[in-house]
Amino acid sequence: MSFQKKVNMKHLIQNVYSYADSRFKLSELLQFATKKKVPEHKYSFWYYFGGICLFLFAVQVFTGILLLLYYTPSIDSAHESIKFIMSQVKFGWLIRSVHSWSANILIGAIFIHMFSTFLLKAYRPPRELTWVSGFFLLLIFLAFGFSGYLLPWNELSFFATRVGTDIASTIPLIGKHIKTFILGGSEVSGATISRFFWLHVAILPLFTTIILGIHILLVQIIGMSKPISLAERKVKEIPFFPNFILKDSLGWMLILALIGVLCVFFPWEVGQKADSFAPTPLGIKPEWYFTFMFTTLKIIPSHILLFEGEVIAIFGFMIGALLWMLVPFLDRNAAKERRSPFFSFMGWIIFLYIVIMTVLTYLLPGW
Amino acid sequence: MKVLSTNRIIYSLSLVVLAVFVSHPTLSGQTNSCVECHNELDEELKAPAETFKRDIHQQFGLSCADCHGGNPSEEDIDLAKDKTFKGTPSRSLIPEFCSSCHSDSSYMRRFNPSLRVDQLDLFWTSKHGQLLKKGDINVAVCTDCHGTHEIQAATHPKSMTFPWNIPQTCNRCHSDKEYMKNYKIPTNQWENYKESVHAHALFDKKDLSAPVCNDCHGNHGAFPPEVTSISYVCRQCHPSTGELFSQSPHKKVYDEMGISECEACHGNHKILPPSDEMLGTGENAVCIQCHEPDSKPYQVASRIKGKVDEFKEKIHNVESLLERADRQGVEVSEPKFRLSEATTALVLVRNLTHNLSLIDIEEKIEDGEKVITEVAEAGEAALREAKFRKVWLIIAILFIFLLAIALYLKIKQIGKKTSA
Numbered sequence: 001m002s003f004q005k006k007v008n009m010k011h012l013i014q015n016v017y018s019y020a021d022s023r024f025k026l027s028e029l030l031q032f033a034t035k036k037k038v039p040e041h042k043y044s045f046w047y048y049f050g051g052i053c054l055f056l057f058a059v060q061v062f063t064g065i066l067l068l069l070y071y072t073p074s075i076d077s078a079h080e081s082i083k084f085i086m087s088q089v090k091f092g093w094l095i096r097s098v099h100s101w102s103a104n105i106l107i108g109a110i111f112i113h114m115f116s117t118f119l120l121k122a123y124r125p126p127r128e129l130t131w132v133s134g135f136f137l138l139l140i141f142l143a144f145g146f147s148g149y150l151l152p153w154n155e156l157s158f159f160a161t162r163v164g165t166d167i168a169s170t171i172p173l174i175g176k177h178i179k180t181f182i183l184g185g186s187e188v189s190g191a192t193i194s195r196f197f198w199l200h201v202a203i204l205p206l207f208t209t210i211i212l213g214i215h216i217l218l219v220q221i222i223g224m225s226k227p228i229s230l231a232e233r234k235v236k237e238i239p240f241f242p243n244f245i246l247k248d249s250l251g252w253m254l255i256l257a258l259i260g261v262l263c264v265f266f267p268w269e270v271g272q273k274a275d276s277f278a279p280t281p282l283g284i285k286p287e288w289y290f291t292f293m294f295t296t297l298k299i300i301p302s303h304i305l306l307f308e309g310e311v312i313a314i315f316g317f318m319i320g321a322l323l324w325m326l327v328p329f330l331d332r333n334a335a336k337e338r339r340s341p342f343f344s345f346m347g348w349i350i351f352l353y354i355v356i357m358t359v360l361t362y363l364l365p366g367w
Numbered sequence: 368m369k370v371l372s373t374n375r376i377i378y379s380l381s382l383v384v385l386a387v388f389v390s391h392p393t394l395s396g397q398t399n400s401c402v403e404c405h406n407e408l409d410e411e412l413k414a415p416a417e418t419f420k421r422d423i424h425q426q427f428g429l430s431c432a433d434c435h436g437g438n439p440s441e442e443d444i445d446l447a448k449d450k451t452f453k454g455t456p457s458r459s460l461i462p463e464f465c466s467s468c469h470s471d472s473s474y475m476r477r478f479n480p481s482l483r484v485d486q487l488d489l490f491w492t493s494k495h496g497q498l499l500k501k502g503d504i505n506v507a508v509c510t511d512c513h514g515t516h517e518i519q520a521a522t523h524p525k526s527m528t529f530p531w532n533i534p535q536t537c538n539r540c541h542s543d544k545e546y547m548k549n550y551k552i553p554t555n556q557w558e559n560y561k562e563s564v565h566a567h568a569l570f571d572k573k574d575l576s577a578p579v580c581n582d583c584h585g586n587h588g589a590f591p592p593e594v595t596s597i598s599y600v601c602r603q604c605h606p607s608t609g610e611l612f613s614q615s616p617h618k619k620v621y622d623e624m625g626i627s628e629c630e631a632c633h634g635n636h637k638i639l640p641p642s643d644e645m646l647g648t649g650e651n652a653v654c655i656q657c658h659e660p661d662s663k664p665y666q667v668a669s670r671i672k673g674k675v676d677e678f679k680e681k682i683h684n685v686e687s688l689l690e691r692a693d694r695q696g697v698e699v700s701e702p703k704f705r706l707s708e709a710t711t712a713l714v715l716v717r718n719l720t721h722n723l724s725l726i727d728i729e730e731k732i733e734d735g736e737k738v739i740t741e742v743a744e745a746g747e748a749a750l751r752e753a754k755f756r757k758v759w760l761i762i763a764i765l766f767i768f769l770l771a772i773a774l775y776l777k778i779k780q781i782g783k784k785t786s787a
Contacts, residue, residue: 086698093698094756238785246778250771257767264760267696 033241039226040236046116047224049109051248052255056106063099064201073197075190078153079273086270097263105255107145107289110138118327118347121334122225128328130222133215135325140208142289147200149287153193154271159284162188167297170310188276231337285361292357293317399439400447401431418517427478459499461508462490489588512536531569533579534560559637578604598628611722646720647672671720671728678716678732682709685743692749702745709735
């Protein structure tokens with residue numbers, strides 16, 4: 001490129017920038033980003049999982065929109081359309097595999113992000129709402145996973161949905177109504193796939209946009225928390241832009257490479273088309289991120305005192321989730337910038353419980 | 368109010384007492400002295416009273432007296448065994464004993480209008496009936512196959528005449544060498560049948576349509592099938608194979624020589640799962656039982672076997688191709704489904720070997736080969752696709768890593784600047 005051409009290009013970019021700047025106040029945003037500092041210390045690695053979740057969500061949106069071009073949400077054609085995407089559509093196998101693999105990695109990244117935030121006590125004031133909004137995002141993404149799993153209408157997803165909603169129906173008084181509402185009837189049917197589809201592509205994305213917007217806004221406004229253990233030390237800080245963003249991008253690239261390898265060597269399977277008249281296959285289980293609850297329900301005694309074991313377990317999970325959401329308001333020590341070993345201990349116990357139960361589901365399928 | 372409640376209680380209690388009184392045979396006066404007495408006797412004579420509770424006749428409301436006569440309402444044994452008392456019939460009279468009801472269509476209609484009433488007539492045409500008429504009381508009569516006081520409908524899985532119990536029912540006599548020694552017939556039918564494809568379908572796959580003894584020999588009219596009728600017995604379930612055989616040159620020769628059709632190659636009780644090894648001129652081939660080496664039929668057999676093997680090999684190769692593509696992650700369910708047309712053609716080719724027409728066989732193989740060619744092309748394309756994916760993955764990964772290295776260096780450079 002000649003010198004004259006370079007000058008012209010630079011001039012053009014400057015003109016475009018100044019046009020956009022005068023309308024969108026870009027320089028103010030840039031100034032905010034460069035002024036914003038991120039603490040850098042031995043636990044900084046865990047900060048990047050938030051960015052990885054955001055990147056994977058963007059991948060989900062992009063691949064999800066492309067899948068919508070060919071996917072048909074009905075019991076007669078859902079499975080066929082997935083087969084068509086996987087075998088006939090140019091790069092359809094890649095788009096669908098990226099969507100499925102990145103969805104699973106996203107859930108894993110959310111769990112890591114959540115537990116690292118918990119153990120570093122990043123939920124303490126003034127970040128309580130960041131934690132609460134993050135908790136709601138976890139629920140939303142679990143709902144994304146549950147609804148998306150059924151959409152290919154294959155044997156595994158069909159029966160896993162049936163098993164999952166059967167569990168929900170054991171909740172006293174309202175269980176059966178919840179099941180009917182989720183399924184659009186008493187059984188997994190055409191009505192179920194229809195409402196799962198709209199939940200997956202319309203309702204959940206709407207809530208995600210709102211809550212994710214609040215979550216990111218809070219992170220940007222309040223900034224990133226410094227662990228209590230480092231409170232009294234002088235911690236190095238780096239600019240959010242470009243230093244932190246560039247490091248974030250490096251993580252995104254590595255994740256992208258990992259997804260690429262997984263998609264080429266282990267493309268997401270299509271499975272056998274669901275047959276509602278077939279008997280439930282042996283060893284049916286939900287997606288891996290629900291298995292800790294599933295296995296708990298399987299091993300719990302049928303009756304504890306006067307109550308049904310399953311009901312107690314479900315109430316246990318519900319109360320546990322509520323307490324988990326309210327942790328910033330319960331952990332008074334952390335709120336006063338003091339160590340809270342009880343909460344750290346409980347965090348590790350819950351983490352190990354989830355890991356052990358998940359691993360046991362796959363190691364001891366007969367459980 | 369209190370009086371009304373007391374009245375209601377008395378009224379309700381009266382109803383309960385009345386119901387108990389009416390329903391209990393002793394209280395209501397409906398005594399069954401047969402059951403009462405037999406329950407007091409030793410094991411052998413007690414058994415009928417015990418097992419009859421599970422008998423289908425009891426379920427239809429019949430009692431001991433309906434078959435054996437007598438008056439069960441009398442407690443005195445002499446009065447109970449009145450002039451209508453028949454007692455236990457001798458073996459030779461059992462067919463008539465049972466048919467006194469079972470051949471009476473107007474009587475049987477009350478219980479089961481669809482039940483046949485010609486069992487006795489059929490029985491007299493059977494080998495068992497013929498021998499019984501000649502005075503041989505060791506042959507099977509009704510009770511040997513149906514039981515005595517614990518008879519179940521043939522549709523009941525515990526019935527002696529339910530499909531998967533029939534081989535054992537017949538086997539009780541027909542495998543007993545001592546019992547059968549005067550009849551000079553083989554006693555290995557059960558041993559042979561157990562290994563047959565039919566037994567496998569019946570016992571392992573629980574396929575109740577699989578043939579058992581009575582499907583080929585008849586039940587009440589049981590008789591060994593003659594040479595001329597064996598093929599028609601098999602044709603009941605294998606009509607297309609039978610029709611093809613009738614078109615073959617074997618048909619005329621077999622008829623002339625008095626060879627039983629299907630049995631000549633497949634056997635009778637020990638009908639093993641048919642295999643391609645039965646074809647051609649190999650060690651296990653059935654063709655060499657009759658045809659001399661270098662004879663024309665011998666060569667035809669060899670060619671048919673060659674064609675079938677070649678076709679099978681082609682199907683196997685394409686299957687392997689698709690499996691490889693599948694293992695490499697390419698979606699090949701469509702070509703796999705299409706390949707089922709070729710495997711169907713193979714089934715038809717195997718069936719066509721019964722008419723021995725090389726032209727028909729080649730024509731069907733040709734149809735299958737067209738499918739194989741198309742599927743093979745799809746399989747090759749799938750493998751090319753798998754290779755394409757891997758190549759582009761390497762390129763993409765290299766690009767990402769180069770970008771990541773550049774980014775890493777940039778981060779380092781910015782980091783130094785920030786520290787400075």
